[in-house]
Amino acid sequence: MLRGRFQPFCRYMQQPLSAIQQLRLAPVAHWRPLTTRSASLEQQHQLTEKTNEEEWANAKEYKEIPGPSSIGLMMDFMPGGKLYGANFLKMYNTLRERHGDIFVISGSFGRSDLICTYNPIDFEKVFRTEGVWPIRKGIESIRYYREIQNPDAYGGVWGLVGEQGERWFNIRQKVNPIMMKVQNIREVLPEIDTISMELVDKIASIRDTETGQLTTDLLTELRMWSFESICYVTLNSRLHLITGKADADALRMSEAMSEFMQYTFDHDIAPSIWRYYHTPSFKRLMRLHEELTEITRKFVDTALQRIEAEGNKVARKSVFEKLLGLDRNIAVVMAIDMLFGGLDTTSSTALTALYFLAKNPDKQDILREELRTLLPEHKSPLNAQNFNNFPYLRACIKESMRIMPIVSGTMRQTGRDLVLSGYKVPKGTAVHMRNMELCNSEMFFPRCNEYLPERWLKTPKNVSNPVEEVKSQNPFVYLPFGFGPRTCIGKRLADLEMEVLLARLLRKYKISWTDEQNEMQYKSNLILTPYGEMKFKFEEVQ
């Protein structure tokens, strides 16, 4: 009976959406830095403490924060309710219209309250006080599976996503030097390039030469590309997902990942009673965990056997091998998390960048000129020297992540008592900072509806290039990879993969979007994922 009542909650993220159109933006408070740059650190600290005490004394009570009641929100999602069938973004936009720039979604079924804020002054306060071990909860079912359901597989380590506090830090400090140093990630440039070239060659074989359209789904192709890339970097394993001799486990894993994202969303973000009662759909989520864990363990075991056989003969060590020398359990969990975290995020973001370039042929032409200069032929080598000289390419990717960040907001627990938008918010409260809407607001990005890669270029301001006027000066608004010590561990790798692929694809093809009436659709669950028919046309260029 319960299951029937709760099903409507799980449906709202299945609807396609044209997310950009859904952003109806109310003005937000103007941003000013909290502290002056000229004050010493100690003075700043005293100033902040004093301001905090005064602010706290004058702030409104927590219980006065507006927001829907848990029952009210559930009713909204029932058939006939205002949010019935709505997706994740529509839910936030509706609540913002009703309650303003800060509201609280009351905790229910064992889950705590969630404060949602659209005020960048709040973002700054949360980030500046998060400390060295920032806490980001939210995907508790992952921790539940690893700790309770299958502890043996994880050897007592729940990974970067599952751990908090000092235990999280112990993993992160081992992984940071390997994943966050540009020169370490650049080591994989040649192989990432080979994988991207495989996709470019494949596009030639699946492209209808008359219409320029692809005979297979571009999103599926990009998912195979990102999985191949992440598997290579993590384990030094090639799966041949692009060239066709695909590994059955890898294909199953990629399918299971889509289901996993949906089910995780249903149980960790949408209201769910799993902490009290394991519904059939929660059991399905646990089975998906089991399946994904088993498959990734197989990949890890194969890599282990190869490492033992090869000894020190291998030219480049994978992330897994590097971590293996430090801590075996961390190496295993990190390998699993990289395969989980690196698949849909990178493919969805790369496809989004291609879409914006397809819709903006003038920007694509500027980009192609830059590519032609450094890559005179389609197959000219990409190397450490020329790879540093693609400012416009990087600006194009950044601009598409501004308009459509596939992770639309950042979550944290407050590191201490804070006054947010005038309300007292106790230490340990979960806060969801909604970056996406601010990135699509005139207040922070003038001409926000335009795709303007130029706003990210470092060239000096002049009449023909008024970059300063269209760039946000606020460092807490544009955060596609999150912020601070807990920022995305895969961001350097994701950037490298996307830059190489876009350089190769756009050097060879002029890409256009053939549907003038409709935008690319997105479904929203854990992340925003392109959805529906991919109406791209590929024309070969010299």
Ligand code: HEM
């Ligand atoms: C364009 C692609 C990607 C985007 C947009 C993205 C975005 C994000 C965001 C927003 C966070 C939360 C950061 C925070 O709370 O401050 C995150 C965390 C994380 N990402 Fe990514 N990500 C991408 C690619 C990857 C890749 C390729 C990997 C695999 C290595 C990865 C693994 C992770 C992990 C393990 C975390 C948790 C980090 C921690 O809590 O310490 N991501 N990502």
